[in-house]
Amino acid sequence: MSRQLINEYRAELDRLRAVSGSRRESVLREAFKDLLKRWGRQQDLQFVPEHDIVTAQKNRIYVDGALLHALRVPFGYWEAKDADDDLDAEMAAKFRKGYPNDNIIFSDDHTAVLVQDGHEQMRVAMDDTDALLPLLTRFFAHERQEIADFNKAVKQFAADLPAVLEALRTIIAEKRKASKDFAKAEAAFLKHAQDAINPAVSADDVQEMLIQHILTEDIFAKVFDNPDFHRQNNIASELYKLEDKLFARGEKSTLLRALAPYYSGIAATAAVIQSHSEKQGFLKGLYENFYKVYNPKAADKLGVVYTPGEIVRFMIRSADWLCEKHFGKNLIDRGVEILDPATGTGTFIVELLESFRGHGDKLRHKYKEELHANEIAILPYYVANLNIEATYQAITGQFAEFENLCLVDTLDNVDALGIHAGHQFDLLGSLTDQNIERIKRQNRRKISVIIGNPPYNANQQNENDNNKNRTYAHIDKRIKDTYIKASTAQKTKVYDMYARFYRWASDRLGDEGVVAFVTNRSFIDSRTFDGFRKCVSKDFTHVHVIDLGGDYKEPGISGASNVFGIGTGVAIAFLIKTRKKEKNTTIRYLAAPNVVAEDKLSWLSHARFEDHAWSVMSPNSEGSWTDNRSPFPNNFLAIANKAVKSTRLSP
Ligand SMILES: C[S@@+](CC[C@H](N)C(=O)[O-])C[C@H]1O[C@@H](n2cnc3c(N)ncnc32)[C@H](O)[C@@H]1O
Secondary structure, three states, X not given: OHHHHHHHHHHHHHHHHHHHOOOOHHHHHHHHHHHHHHHHHHOOOEEEEEEXXXXXXXXXXXXXXXXXXXXXXXXXXXXXXXXXXXXXHHHHHHHHHOOOOOEEEEEOOOEEEEEEOOEEXXXXXXXXXXXXXXXXXXXXXXXXXXXXXXXXXXXXXXXXXXXXXXXXXXXXXXXXXXXXHHHHHHHHHHHHHHHHOOOOOOHHHHHHHHHHHHHHHHHHHXXXXXXXXXXXXXXXXXXXXXXXXXXXXXXXXXXXXXXXXXXXXXXXXXXXXXXXXXHHHXXXXXXXXXXXXXXXXXXXXXXXXXXXXXXXXXXXXHHHHHHHHHHOOOOXXXXXXXEEOOOOOOHHHHHHHHHOOOOHHHHHHHHHHHEEEEXXXXXXXXXXXXXXXXXXXXXXXXXXXXXXXXXXOHHHOOOOOOOOOOOOOOOOOOOOOHHHHHHXXXXXXXXXEEEEOOOOOOOOOOHHHOOOOOOOHHHHHHHHHHHHOOOOOOOOOXXXXXXXXXXXHHHHOOOOEEEEEEEEOHHHHOHHHHHHHHHHHXXXXXXXXXXXXXXXXXXXXXXXXXXXXXXXXEEEEEEEEOOOOOOXXXXXEEEOOOOOHHHHHHHHHHOOHHHOEEEEEOOOOOOOOOOOOOOOOOOOOOOOOOOOEEEEOOO
């Protein structure tokens, strides 16, 4: 099988040489990259092009490719060089810069060199199939004991967790009856959660929060090797207090003994990951994995999935470009306040901080005052808190609490909606609680950019799946009065979570600003979103949509082309609201290349917003916003497009 992959690689090389007539590294390396991808796929390794690592010297480097385990732990790396380069000199220079040396292939047109555990293991000619095969076999056979143990522990964890959960729930119920002190503390926490997160939070939800806290506190400490990392956090410290009242001495460690292999697997794996950004990746993977074992339905409802870095960085680059173009300011500039309303593991804030590297005081000010994030669930809230604070510390060398992270239900936090120029803010409120103070502070701010990946039920195929989202009085009424009112569809129901987030964000912006969301793509052409499209055309001055496709309904398209690995197609939208209204809103559409997900992500990592030929769609059209790229009919009607013309984005 592996020899066959090498033969395919040879054939592809010949084809590329014939087609391009070129021997240039940039053309030929694609074939080798494909070989690594395909071989990796056989071992459930994901190939990530331009993989970024922050080195021990705190430099961000981009390795040409990395193969990652499912939990985002790196397996091996690849770096390609030009045939004209001196390969040995280049390798030495890269290692000085902090490139990983545990399992890496360097290649140019002629030679491939395998370095493992700091030593050169093999050096072969690229056109010698007999030699290339053992080199690649050795590369792909490299396995750290820690990772093997960890993979075993993860499987065991899934088997053992239900019994531990059951025991935890029983202990909590008994304690509630036996200890007034505990019951009182739990009730106080519930009150706080209802005030801050949303009024529908129940005693069961608080119990689950406490359980998640108990099960994961060690994980965070271990991954970042800092036992006190989130003791300072206002929510975590309240949960610690509750936990202290719950367990008698030694009770906790006895209870969690069954999960010990999992925790020690995490500690051992975390110890082999050197770089800060890879630790973050590991934590994100771990969190997703944990949640799916712990509560798969909640994972689906909340949209527990992290956003690939390529998408996040593309959205930040583009939002920056759009802000400069329409408002004459960049994201780093004073007065541009940015909010991620569904922050998950904090990826958008982390990447924003990374993009502000080198801006010294401006960065400090942004972090303290002008970057905001909301999260509803305790675990991602913790992960975001850790990731954001660790990133700030890695960039500036100083620890500072990230005070603008709120544990809140964004959609229930409606006090700052519909605010326009001249509005007097209500500054009332004497509650001293820190989280509530944070929410109020955020509500007093004029937000210019709302960016993120709001949730949608990726796996819920229909209403009968019994995993319904709760209702939101204010937002649902706004949807009824706007998207639904403007719709001509008969049974219109636009209460999808992501539509609610669009409604919320459109109302939160005030007079001007940018909304940048990556979501389900159905708003582009589904019949039920016709009212949504009309309202967005009214609320905003410019609309840009990038269709990332990947819907399971698309003929000939498999899950492999979806950037989130889900069945629902994906799109990125940039909605721009300016004070000065144009006569007609311009709607521009761009389809990503119809390729496998890895290649779409690679395309996004190079894509520059301003360089593409966008299709200009007819404004206020009732029809879809596509240029008929997607041949699949939507559920109800196939809608004919009005004339579409192509344009390069004119500033
Ligand atoms: C798709 S994830 C965000 C992923 C994030 N960009 C990342 O890379 O980790 C959506 C997040 O929104 C959170 N969420 C869902 N509903 C929310 C709500 N009403 N208010 C605030 N956060 C919410 C979920 O808990 C989840 O963490």
